[in-house]
Amino acid sequence: MYGFHGRLLHVDLSTGQSFWHEIEKPRLRAFLGGIGLGTSLLYDYAPAGVDPFSPANPLIFTSAPLVGTGLTTTAKFAVVTKSPLTGFIADSLSSSYFALELKRVGIDAIVITGRAAAMAYIFINNDKVEFHSADHLRGKSPLECESLIRAELDTPAARVAAIGKAGENKVRFATISNEGRHAGRGGVGAVMGSKNLKAIALCGDHATAVADPTAVDSIAAVLRERSLGSLTDKYRKIGTVANLAVFNRLGTLPTRNFQQSTFEDADALSGETLTENNFSRRHGCASCTIRCERLFKAVDGGEQRLEYETLFALGPLCGIHDPEVVLRAAHLCDHYGLDTISTGGTLAWAMECSERGLLPGAEELGLKFGQAEALLAAIPAIAEGRGVGALLAQGSRRAAIELGGESMRWAMHVKGLELPGYEPRSLKTMALGLAVSPRGACHNRSGAYEADFSGEVDRLRTDSKRGSLVAASEDFAAALDSLIVCKFLRKCFTDFYREGAELLSKVTGWDYSSVELKRTGERIHNLKKLFNVREGWRYDDDWLPERLLNETLPTGIAQGVGLSAAELREMIQQYYRARGWDETGNIPEEKLGALGLPTHISSMLGVRNETDPRTKP
Amino acid sequence: MNRPYNGIMDDHRSIADATAVILTGGKSSRMGRPKALLPFDDEPLIAHIVRRLGRVFAETVVVAAPEQELPLLPVVLVRDQVAYRGPVSGIYHGLKAATKDVCFVTSCDAPFLNLALISHLLSQIADWDVVAPFWQERFQPLHAVYRTKVAPLLKDQLERGELRPIFLYDKVRTRKIHEDEIRRLDPEGFSLLNINSPADYDAALQLWSKKYSISVSVELFGVARMLAKTQWVPLDLAQGATLAQVFSALADKFPVLLGRVINSEGLSNGYTCNINGLKFVRTPSAKVNSGDKILILSADAGG
Numbered sequence: 001m002y003g004f005h006g007r008l009l010h011v012d013l014s015t016g017q018s019f020w021h022e023i024e025k026p027r028l029r030a031f032l033g034g035i036g037l038g039t040s041l042l043y044d045y046a047p048a049g050v051d052p053f054s055p056a057n058p059l060i061f062t063s064a065p066l067v068g069t070g071l072t073t074t075a076k077f078a079v080v081t082k083s084p085l086t087g088f089i090a091d092s093l094s095s096s097y098f099a100l101e102l103k104r105v106g107i108d109a110i111v112i113t114g115r116a117a118a119m120a121y122i123f124i125n126n127d128k129v130e131f132h133s134a135d136h137l138r139g140k141s142p143l144e145c146e147s148l149i150r151a152e153l154d155t156p157a158a159r160v161a162a163i164g165k166a167g168e169n170k171v172r173f174a175t176i177s178n179e180g181r182h183a184g185r186g187g188v189g190a191v192m193g194s195k196n197l198k199a200i201a202l203c204g205d206h207a208t209a210v211a212d213p214t215a216v217d218s219i220a221a222v223l224r225e226r227s228l229g230s231l232t233d234k235y236r237k238i239g240t241v242a243n244l245a246v247f248n249r250l251g252t253l254p255t256r257n258f259q260q261s262t263f264e265d266a267d268a269l270s271g272e273t274l275t276e277n278n279f280s281r282r283h284g285c286a287s288c289t290i291r292c293e294r295l296f297k298a299v300d301g302g303e304q305r306l307e308y309e310t311l312f313a314l315g316p317l318c319g320i321h322d323p324e325v326v327l328r329a330a331h332l333c334d335h336y337g338l339d340t341i342s343t344g345g346t347l348a349w350a351m352e353c354s355e356r357g358l359l360p361g362a363e364e365l366g367l368k369f370g371q372a373e374a375l376l377a378a379i380p381a382i383a384e385g386r387g388v389g390a391l392l393a394q395g396s397r398r399a400a401i402e403l404g405g406e407s408m409r410w411a412m413h414v415k416g417l418e419l420p421g422y423e424p425r426s427l428k429t430m431a432l433g434l435a436v437s438p439r440g441a442c443h444n445r446s447g448a449y450e451a452d453f454s455g456e457v458d459r460l461r462t463d464s465k466r467g468s469l470v471a472a473s474e475d476f477a478a479a480l481d482s483l484i485v486c487k488f489l490r491k492c493f494t495d496f497y498r499e500g501a502e503l504l505s506k507v508t509g510w511d512y513s514s515v516e517l518k519r520t521g522e523r524i525h526n527l528k529k530l531f532n533v534r535e536g537w538r539y540d541d542d543w544l545p546e547r548l549l550n551e552t553l554p555t556g557i558a559q560g561v562g563l564s565a566a567e568l569r570e571m572i573q574q575y576y577r578a579r580g581w582d583e584t585g586n587i588p589e590e591k592l593g594a595l596g597l598p599t600h601i602s603s604m605l606g607v608r609n610e611t612d613p614r615t616k617p
Numbered sequence: 618m619n620r621p622y623n624g625i626m627d628d629h630r631s632i633a634d635a636t637a638v639i640l641t642g643g644k645s646s647r648m649g650r651p652k653a654l655l656p657f658d659d660e661p662l663i664a665h666i667v668r669r670l671g672r673v674f675a676e677t678v679v680v681a682a683p684e685q686e687l688p689l690l691p692v693v694l695v696r697d698q699v700a701y702r703g704p705v706s707g708i709y710h711g712l713k714a715a716t717k718d719v720c721f722v723t724s725c726d727a728p729f730l731n732l733a734l735i736s737h738l739l740s741q742i743a744d745w746d747v748v749a750p751f752w753q754e755r756f757q758p759l760h761a762v763y764r765t766k767v768a769p770l771l772k773d774q775l776e777r778g779e780l781r782p783i784f785l786y787d788k789v790r791t792r793k794i795h796e797d798e799i800r801r802l803d804p805e806g807f808s809l810l811n812i813n814s815p816a817d818y819d820a821a822l823q824l825w826s827k828k829y830s831i832s833v834s835v836e837l838f839g840v841a842r843m844l845a846k847t848q849w850v851p852l853d854l855a856q857g858a859t860l861a862q863v864f865s866a867l868a869d870k871f872p873v874l875l876g877r878v879i880n881s882e883g884l885s886n887g888y889t890c891n892i893n894g895l896k897f898v899r900t901p902s903a904k905v906n907s908g909d910k911i912l913i914l915s916a917d918a919g920g
Binding site for chain 1 (some may be wrong): 764808836838839840842843845877879885886887888889891894895896899912914915916917918919920
């Protein structure tokens with residue numbers, strides 16, 4: 001078999017047993033790897049309606065056909081599970097050497113079920129699975145775990161993914177981290193923590209054959225060269241933090257819990273200013289020529305990675321203007337293993353509630369917009385579940401439901417996942433993308449904002465084109481995330497489906513066409529939706545927070561711009577039509593059949609674990 | 618997949634690695650006074666051209682007639698041994714004096730030089746010996762790029778009495794730049810205008826003031842800001858100016874952007890432009906209006 005190993009490892013933590021199973025070729029062809037394969041396995045391994053913290057909820061790590069081929073930006077892996085934050089699919093990507101090692105242990109996926117009796121870690125050394133106590137690793141950061149585990153296994157080549165204290169304490173937006181990178185969104189780290197699994201260590205030496213190595217090398221050379229041209233200048237020269245100044249200027253920078261879309265101190269936090277004052281060094285994932293990561297000098301002499309989403313969420317969203325504070329807050333999130341977007345989003349909600357006198361207990365921390373010390377004190381409190389931190393560890397949706405009353409109006413999430421740094425009112429395509437995404441408010445499983453930033457549409461107004469634009473963007477992302485290719489390489493393809501299919505064919509030996517690859521993207525996206533439907537998705541889950549529909553933007557170039565419920569409803573209907581779904585957002589059986597997806601789920605519809613609360617739109 | 622990808626990579630031979638050669642030794646007989654010394658934009662015309670080119674080229678060579686009076690200039694000054702032998706001799710002496718292997722040759726009477734067009738001409742030299750614009754049915758040898766290695770052929774030409782530069786073009790690999798290609802970067806062909814008579818001079822002065830009759834400001838973001846080391850760039854442009862002129866004027870002020878953010882097509886792949894924070898436009902032919910704020914930013918909003 002080329003490009004894959006054709007098998008998965010199932011680890012049952014409750015019994016301490018491991019099994020290797022064949023992965024059927026048709027499944028690989030239909031779902032590829034990464035997010036696609038992970039979604040397919042989740043659908044089959046997760047019992048319908050499973051509680052995300054139940055031992056039965058599978059935590060799935062997947063590799064992909066392009067991993068290990070040397071093609072730039074492909075050292076990535078996916079983590080897929082049922083999200084404790086949303087109750088729907090959580091599909092997260094991370095990257096670098098752990099991804100390469102996952103491929104080298106000779107499997108395409110690890111499916112973890114059960115719960116260890118005590119905190120443990122597993123070591124997968126080629127075909128051997130070892131269970132180790134992780135009691136001594138309790139409270140350690142993911143980075144500390146990596147070096148400790150490598151040392152005690154006496155295996156310097158081992159690669160480790162671990163959770164921090166937040167994952168141990170089942171903070172619903174905890175991450176799984178490797179080499180400083182995170183599978184960040186949706187609380188995959190909390191699921192790992194619920195299984196008493198502190199870390200996974202990998203070491204292997206299985207090679208993966210590709211069908212036509214010469215052709216793969218030649219395509220890789222072309223893409224490598226393109227990846228070093230002007231198309232990736234932003235990522236190579238400044239990093240994603242470059243977004244902040246632009247977004248502020250365009251009135252799309254969410255500020256103070258989405259009360260504004262511009263931040264008066266944006267200059268102090270801009271990527272340009274950070275680069276000038278704080279730049280320390282550039283870093284990249286394994287097998288990447290773009291090397292978008294930026295490490296900045298922090299006040300204590302250390303270095304801190306910073307991406308736009310972290311910068312926005314711990315900066316303007318919380319009214320923080322001091323880059324040093326943002327860097328320290330980012331460091332705390334990395335240390336405890338917290339998703340920075342949900343951390344910032346939940347804290348911004350708490351700050352607003354506190355300012356409105358709705359949040360008892362917030363006074364002790366002094367949680368108000370712009371209060372640096374309060375922000376820095378709240379992050380450990382969340383990770384450790386102390387004081388008001390225990391409430392915030394549930395994420396903004398659950399916290400608001402628990403607090404009740406008016407606080408629900410200020411929880412800025414979709415399906416429970418806090419919004420990323422794209423203001424929906426001044427990015428109308430993105431507004432739709434956020435509302436309908438199966439993962440919740442997500443900027444990665446579609447790139448709907450691209451249409452808004454391209455001139456293809458008027459970003460401040462809605463029109464009838466948005467449904468098909470969002471659907472196409474989601475399918476594109478699903479294909480990229482399943483091959484896997486980093487999104488920062490996406491513009492280096494002149495015709496992604498043609499070039500991607502050619503690449504896949506040369507790797508796997510399949511005769512994969514551009515039409516098939518496009519269809520695969522569509523199939524994967526539909527399966528995510530189907531999973532959500534099975535887990536109790538309802539029509540009003542595809543919606544945006546009330547504030548976005550009731551308040552117009554008060555500042556900046558988009559001042560006065562809003563989004564009405566009727567406009568959003570119309571865009572959602574366009575989207576369902578573009579998808580071939582019915583007007584209630586469900587997938588007709590014929591559509592499922594045409595995509596080769598299960599059609600027998602009607603008996604399971606509406607199974608919803610009621611620990612998954614919702615807010616009404 | 619294995620095809621070449623035009624424009625995706627920066628394909629420019631850098632201006633910073635070429636020599637500018639300015640010929641000043643003409644008779645100025647129709648003008649009635651030395652063209653090099655005509656006041657233009659508050660300085661002698663030759664100083665104006667030297668200043669524009671000197672900021673961006675690795676070196677500037679001025680070829681003058683024996684005894685010709687010139688202001689003090691920061692250039693390599695060479696003098697033709699015989700007065701008024703015509704452009705072939707001037708080009709020959711200029712190429713001979715150049716230390717770079719590629720030269721852009723112009724004259725002292727062309728005040729509307731356009732760096733984007735010059736940069737494009739230079740970018741074409743890779744497989745050629747001469748790159749010459751063909752404008753209004755004629756080659757423009759005094760707005761062309763030459764490899765210095767053609768100098769001996771010019772010397773032979775002089776010895777044979779072939780005093781028109783275009784005799785060279787049949788002997789070497791010459792890339793003809795057609796009118797539509799020129800217009801993409803310089804729609805009116807202003808950079809090919811010469812001042813030969815007092816009437817030309819008056820027209821040029823008028824054009825100069827008209828050319829800069831509206832004001833826009835460019836706001837640079839990200840890589841463009843870091844390269845130019847500034848955020849805001851005020852620009853004066855002609856009525857009816859387009860984004861092409863904005864990019865060209867911007868490149869003129871900040872040559873460091875050439876080949877990186879701005880190329881011969883307009884903006885490099887990977888960059889886009891937004892007018893007044895509202896409309897995203899990349900088409901160089903899009904008109905701009907006085908007071909417009911033109912944002913230049915990465916085309917990729919991801920992250």
